[in-house]
Amino acid sequence: xxxxxxxxxxxxxxxxxxxxxxxxxxxxxxxxxxxxxxxxxxxxxxxxxxxxxxxxxxxxxxxxxxxxxxxxxxxxxxxxxxxxxxxxxxxxxxxxxxxxxxxxxxxxxxxxxxxxxxxxxxxxxxxxxxxxxxxxxxxxxxxxxxxxxxxxxxxxxxxxxxxxxxxxxxxxxxxxxxxxxxxxxxxxxxxxxxxxxxxxxxxxxxxxxxxxxxxxxxxxxxxxxxxxxxxxxxxxxxxxxxxxxxxxxxxxxxxxxxxxxxxxxxxxxxxxxxxxxxxxxxxxxxxxxxxxxxxxxxxxxxxxxxxxxxxxxxxxxxxxxxxxxxxxxxxxxxxxxxxxxxxxxxxxxxxxxxxxxxxxxxxxxxxxxxxxxxxxxxxxxxxxxxxxxxxxxxxxxxxxxxxxxxxxxxxxxxxxxxxxxxxxxxxxxxxxxxxxxxxxxxxxxxxxxxxxxxxxxxxxxxxxxxxxxxxxxxxxxxxxxxxxxxxxxxxxxxxxxxxxxxxxxxxxxxxxxxxxxxxxxxxxxxxxxxxxxxxxxxxxxxxxxxxxxxxxxxxxxxxxxxxxxxxxxxxxxxxxxxxxxxxxxxxxxxxxxxxxxxxxxxxxxxxxxxxxxxxxxxxxxxxxxxxxxxxxxxxxxxxxxxxxxxxxxxxxxxxxxxxxxxxxxxxxxxxxxxxxxxxxxxxxxxxxxxxxxxxxxxxxxxxxxxxxxxxxxxxxxxxxxxxxxxxxxxxxxxxxxxxxxxxxxxxxxxxxx
Amino acid sequence: xxxxxxxxxxxxxxxxxxxxxxxxxxxxxxxxxxxxxxxxxxxxxxxxxxxxxxxxxxxxxxxxxxxxxxxxxxxxxxxxxxxxxxxxxxxxxxxxxxxxxxxxxxxxxxxxxxxxxxxxxxxxxxxxxxxxxxxxxxxxxxxxxx
Numbered sequence: 001x002x003x004x005x006x007x008x009x010x011x012x013x014x015x016x017x018x019x020x021x022x023x024x025x026x027x028x029x030x031x032x033x034x035x036x037x038x039x040x041x042x043x044x045x046x047x048x049x050x051x052x053x054x055x056x057x058x059x060x061x062x063x064x065x066x067x068x069x070x071x072x073x074x075x076x077x078x079x080x081x082x083x084x085x086x087x088x089x090x091x092x093x094x095x096x097x098x099x100x101x102x103x104x105x106x107x108x109x110x111x112x113x114x115x116x117x118x119x120x121x122x123x124x125x126x127x128x129x130x131x132x133x134x135x136x137x138x139x140x141x142x143x144x145x146x147x148x149x150x151x152x153x154x155x156x157x158x159x160x161x162x163x164x165x166x167x168x169x170x171x172x173x174x175x176x177x178x179x180x181x182x183x184x185x186x187x188x189x190x191x192x193x194x195x196x197x198x199x200x201x202x203x204x205x206x207x208x209x210x211x212x213x214x215x216x217x218x219x220x221x222x223x224x225x226x227x228x229x230x231x232x233x234x235x236x237x238x239x240x241x242x243x244x245x246x247x248x249x250x251x252x253x254x255x256x257x258x259x260x261x262x263x264x265x266x267x268x269x270x271x272x273x274x275x276x277x278x279x280x281x282x283x284x285x286x287x288x289x290x291x292x293x294x295x296x297x298x299x300x301x302x303x304x305x306x307x308x309x310x311x312x313x314x315x316x317x318x319x320x321x322x323x324x325x326x327x328x329x330x331x332x333x334x335x336x337x338x339x340x341x342x343x344x345x346x347x348x349x350x351x352x353x354x355x356x357x358x359x360x361x362x363x364x365x366x367x368x369x370x371x372x373x374x375x376x377x378x379x380x381x382x383x384x385x386x387x388x389x390x391x392x393x394x395x396x397x398x399x400x401x402x403x404x405x406x407x408x409x410x411x412x413x414x415x416x417x418x419x420x421x422x423x424x425x426x427x428x429x430x431x432x433x434x435x436x437x438x439x440x441x442x443x444x445x446x447x448x449x450x451x452x453x454x455x456x457x458x459x460x461x462x463x464x465x466x467x468x469x470x471x472x473x474x475x476x477x478x479x480x481x482x483x484x485x486x487x488x489x490x491x492x493x494x495x496x497x498x499x500x501x502x503x504x505x506x507x508x509x510x511x512x513x514x515x516x517x518x519x520x521x522x523x524x525x526x527x528x529x530x531x532x533x534x535x536x537x538x539x540x541x542x543x544x545x546x547x548x549x550x551x552x553x554x555x556x557x558x559x560x561x562x563x564x565x566x567x568x569x570x571x572x573x574x575x576x577x578x579x580x581x582x583x584x585x586x587x588x589x590x591x592x593x594x595x596x597x598x599x600x601x602x603x604x605x606x607x608x609x610x611x612x613x614x615x616x617x618x619x620x621x622x623x624x625x626x627x628x629x630x631x632x633x634x635x636x637x638x639x640x641x642x643x644x645x646x647x648x649x650x651x652x653x654x655x656x657x658x659x660x661x662x663x664x665x666x667x668x669x670x671x672x673x674x675x676x677x678x679x680x681x682x683x684x685x686x687x688x689x690x691x692x693x694x695x696x697x698x699x700x701x702x703x704x705x706x707x708x709x710x711x712x713x714x715x716x717x718x719x720x721x722x723x724x725x726x727x728x729x730x731x732x733x734x735x736x737x738x739x740x741x742x743x744x745x746x747x748x749x750x751x752x753x
Numbered sequence: 754x755x756x757x758x759x760x761x762x763x764x765x766x767x768x769x770x771x772x773x774x775x776x777x778x779x780x781x782x783x784x785x786x787x788x789x790x791x792x793x794x795x796x797x798x799x800x801x802x803x804x805x806x807x808x809x810x811x812x813x814x815x816x817x818x819x820x821x822x823x824x825x826x827x828x829x830x831x832x833x834x835x836x837x838x839x840x841x842x843x844x845x846x847x848x849x850x851x852x853x854x855x856x857x858x859x860x861x862x863x864x865x866x867x868x869x870x871x872x873x874x875x876x877x878x879x880x881x882x883x884x885x886x887x888x889x890x891x892x893x894x895x896x897x898x899x
Contacts, residue, residue: 630786638794642881645801649888711850711862712783720788721866721873725846728869729831732876736824739880743821746887750894 007087014082014095021074021102028067035064035462042112042176053173058112061462065311066109066240068459069318070233074102076437077228080326083434084224084333094134098228101127105233109240113173114163121159121201124237125152128229132221144220147525151214155204159241162197165190175244182248195249198241199258206238206292209266213522216285223329226281231288231321236314239292242299243310246467256300256388263297264396266290271403275499276507280328280338280411284321287364287407290400291317297393298382304470306382308456309375311463315455316363316375319448323360323441324411327353330430330438331415343415349427352435354416359442363449365408366401366492369478371448371455376401376492378474380485398492405496406503413500452476553671560678567685579687586626593619606651614644631716757806764806771799779874783866789873796874797881809889812882820882827875834868 031041044056059067078098085091104127107120126149133145163173169190170178178185185191202208207215218230229235242259249255270289277283291313298310330353331346332338347354363372379401383393429435448455456476464470480486499506514520543554582590596615603609617640624633702715702723712718720728775796782788804812838847850864 631788631791634786634791635794638791638798641798642794642801645798645805646885646888649805649885649892710848710866711864712866714782714784714786714788716786717782717788717870718866720790721783721870722848725835725848725866725869728873729835729846732827732831732873735880736828736876739824739876739883740821743883743887746884746891750891 010091011082011086014085014091015079017095017099018075018078018082020099021071021078024106025068025071025075028064028071031059031064032458035059035061036458038462038465040466044112047113047116053115054113055116056112056174057107057110057116058176059110060466061464062240062243062311062466063110065315065459065463066236067106069236069315070102070105070109073228073232073318073322073441074098076326076441077224077322079433080227080329080437081222081224083431084222084329090134094131094222097127097130097134098225101131101229101234105237108237112175114166114175115173117175118156118160118163121205121237122153122156124234125149125156125205128152128218128225128234131225131229132218134222134225135220138220141220144214144217148214148218150529151211151525152204155201155211158197158204159201162194162201165194165197169194175248178248185248186252191249191252192254195252195254195258198245198249202238202241203262203296204238205241206235206296207266207289208238208262208293208296209269210521210524212266212270212289213520213525215289216282217522219279219281219285223281223325223332226285227322227325227329230285231325232318235288235292236295236318239295239299239310239314242296243467246299246307250299251302253388256302259300260297260389260393263293263295263300264393264400266293267297267400268396268403269293271400271407272506272510274407275403275410275503276510278340280331280340280415281325283340283407283411284324284328287404288317288321290404291321294379294397294400297396298379300388301382301386301393302388303382303385304464304468304472305378305385305474307464307468307470308460308474309379309382311460312378312456313375315448315459316371316445319441319445320360320363320372323356323438323445324364326434326438326441327357327360330434333434334430335427340410340414345416345419346427347416348419350429350435352429352439356435356438356442357412357416359445360438361408361412363442363445364411365405365496366489369446369449371445371452373489374449374452374455374476374478376489377480377485378476380488381474384484394488398488398495401492402495402499405493406499409496409500410503450478452478553674556674556678560674560681563685564681567681586623589619589622589626607648610644610647610651613647614640617643631714760806764802768799768803771802772796775799779870782870789870790877793874793877793881796878797885800878800882801885804885804889809886809893812886816882820879820886823875823879823882825879827872827877827879829872830875831869831872834865834872837865837868 034041040058040060042056042058044054047053047055078095081094081098085094088094101124104120104123108117108124111117111120129145129149132148133141135141136145166178166185167173169188170181170185172178172181185194204211215230215235219226221229267290270286270291270293274283274286274290277286295310295313295317298306298313301307328338330350331343334350335343335346337343347358359370363370366372366376379397380394383397384390386393453476456474460476461470461473464473544551593616596612596619599612600609600616603612618637621633621636621640624630624636702719706712706715706718706723710718710722712722775792777792778787778795779789779792780787782792800812800816803815835846838849839845841849843849846869848864848866850862852860853863854861
């Protein structure tokens with residue numbers, strides 16, 4: 001096992017890999033003063049210059065906020081994973097996926113070119129697929145991973161279509177150049193199709209209703225992955241997209257109505273479902289759905305307060321949610337269960353983890369002096385400042401926040417604070433690398449809550465400026481005075497307390513409503529997948545039934561139909577075919593070929609059939625020769641020779657054509673008719689082609705240049721290895737692949753029989 | 754399987770000539786009919802003949818390496834001949850030419866397209882041999898089992 005790294009080496013490498021997010025985080029921090037001063041950073045290299053696609057990256061306030069969240073939380077998640085995965089057989093692979101995901105995510109939030117953005121977008125999808133399915137020996141993991149891949153991947157394809165339309169409508173792939181042309185774009189006929197496609201991408205990625213079902217299922221991933229991908233980063237890709245395109249696409253009635261309604265509904269739905277869960281990770285997954293809904297709803301707005309609220313809540317949510325996911329992972333790791341009914345007294349046995357959970361939960365609940373409180377105050381200010389459905393948005397926000405408060409109680413009170421049976425008093429605290437991450441994240445929710453003015457100035461306001469030109473920034477303060485938002489905050493806490501106390505009753509009502517309207521998008525997904533699989537099986541039965549006769553029949557019939565149709569339709573102005581009497585040697589050749597064909601059809605001996613087929617090929621090769629194409633003739637002759645050899649090796653093992661080969665007379669007749677008709681069609685096509693004058697421009701070019709430019713007199717070879725060598729490269733790759741695949745098939749047959 | 758004495762004797766003479774002819778075709782390809790593809794087909798025919806007359810194992814002993822290595826070598830040769838241009842700052846697969854000698858006032862030139870053609874030759878021959886030998890061995894095993 002000298003080629004494999006020892007466990008210890010992998011462990012060390014994993015620990016060192018935490019330096020990557022840390023270094024990137026430090027680099028991003030260095031950009032903060034410049035961004036605060038109002039500048040942005042841009043770098044571009046040509047990527048596909050022929051299509052005008054550049055790999056252009058831009059960092060402005062919005063990108064920077066995301067970069068800091070991604071790298072900062074990425075650092076803690078990496079450290080945490082070192083212990084979480086300790087001794088796991090595939091540790092190396094895990095860290096590779098994790099960091100590859102992080103880099104894709106960074107690309108996504110800094111790309112200025114929409115094509116580059118799309119590529120990074122799909123990379124995050126692919127790496128999240130690999131991470132969700134990391135425990136691939138569990139069927140559930142594989143299924144959940146595939147579901148996330150299909151839902152977010154399909155959304156990604158819609159996004160690509162939207163980006164292409166966007167390029168047609170705006171004339172540029174660069175987001176920064178689309179912003180000045182926003183008003184033209186919104187008046188363009190493509191605006192609604194673009195909007196639908198972009199929202200399909202954003203809603204699938206950010207788990208908005210009706211695509212929300214994949215996110216809770218994605219909890220099959222290891223806990224650090226849930227913390228990183230499904231709370232702090234990837235699912236926020238959709239939010240990022242909406243924010244990034246807010247100045248370009250936002251502000252229309254269609255945008256506002258869709259985002260407010262879908263976002264608001266998702267927020268309330270997610271939060272209600274979260275309240276009924278008993279698994280710590282499921283609780284967190286549904287509150288993530290709710291949080292993403294709130295952000296989507298706020299992005300429907302148009303005022304400075306709602307934009308500020310989106311970005312503030314983004315940071316609030318990233319901090320408390322990643323901390324709580326890591327806490328859930330610690331509990332799972334140390335106590336062996338995530339069921340809240342089977343946990344208690346953890347605050348005493350796991351004080352550090354308990355503290356992290358305490359801080360993060362109170363931030364989630366929106367208690368004063370925690371960062372969540374600030375987020376909520378601004379959120380209420382935002383929804384009240386809107387002209388578009390403020391009552392509805394405010395009601396959705398209050399209800400969703402009240403539910404989150406109740407859920408925070410569910411997460412914290414029973415598992416940590418209650419001490420009914422003392423089951424988990426013996427549970428040991430995790431190692432420092434595991435609890436330090438949630439601990440620091442939890443402390444940050446307090447720190448940011450105490451100095452909101454600093455956070456607003458350094459992080460939030462520059463990000464707001466990137467998507468919205470504010471006339472006046474929102475004020476960040478611990479206490480804004482007695483006003484409407486404060487009243488709503490108090491109301492929220494009251495609603496939260498009431499919901500917590502009555503949580504079982506609420507849950508029963510919710511379940512009843514679910515059953516009544518059968519609101520199960522997950523089931524719809526199952527139906528669609530099953531239908532696709534059934535359609536695949538059906539077409540397999542019809543097209544791929546294993547009979548060579550069937551395959552060949554389909555190919556020839558399809559060719560005949562398509563060619564005949566287009567030939568008949570193109571007959572207008574058809575000048576007729578000029579048939580010249582062939583010279584004697586060609587007429588003789590024709591007779592030989594026809595005789596050989598007759599022999600193939602009539603004979604019952606396999607060997608004779610193969611050889612006759614060879615005669616047909618050789619005859620055609622001689623035809624090439626008489627028309628002055630020696631290279632083609634040579635190749636044809638050689639291919640025929642080899643074909644006869646190889647086919648003989650295979651076919652000589654089959655029984656003679658006479659036995660076991662009885663076909664109905666009708667079917668034979670039909671096959672013959674199809675063959676004859678195809679032959680006549682091809683002959684007519686060839687004669688038609690010959691009757692029109694030949695375009696010699698290519699021939700002239702090659703005649704003139706093949707010796708001067710490529711030092712060769714054999715034009716065919718010069719084309720193959722020089723002028724069109726890239727084509728040849730593709731072809732030899734096919735030859736190589738076919739050789740290897742054929743070899744594998746032959747070997748497999750031998751091994752399996 | 755009974756062996757034909759005539760076939761075996763003829764094969765010994767034929768195969769060496771076929772292989773020489775195959776290399777000849779490869780080398781002259783740029784100016785006259787021939788080239789990597791045709792050359793490889795000729796060589797493939799020669800080896801197939803040898804395999805039919807002497808058995809697949811004799812061919813394997815004669816060529817010493819696994820035909821799959823030939824495929825890999827061909828791919829490498831084709832890619833390297835393309836990358837040479839890229840290294841010289843030109844587009845991938847642009848032909849580079851060097852004059853290596855002058856003979857009676859005519860230049861003898863050597864270029865990357867030749868190495869590309871060698872790659873084609875190796876891949877096509879490798880693929881043919883891979884399949885033919887596997888089929889032959891499969892057939893031989895079937896006959897043994899019967």
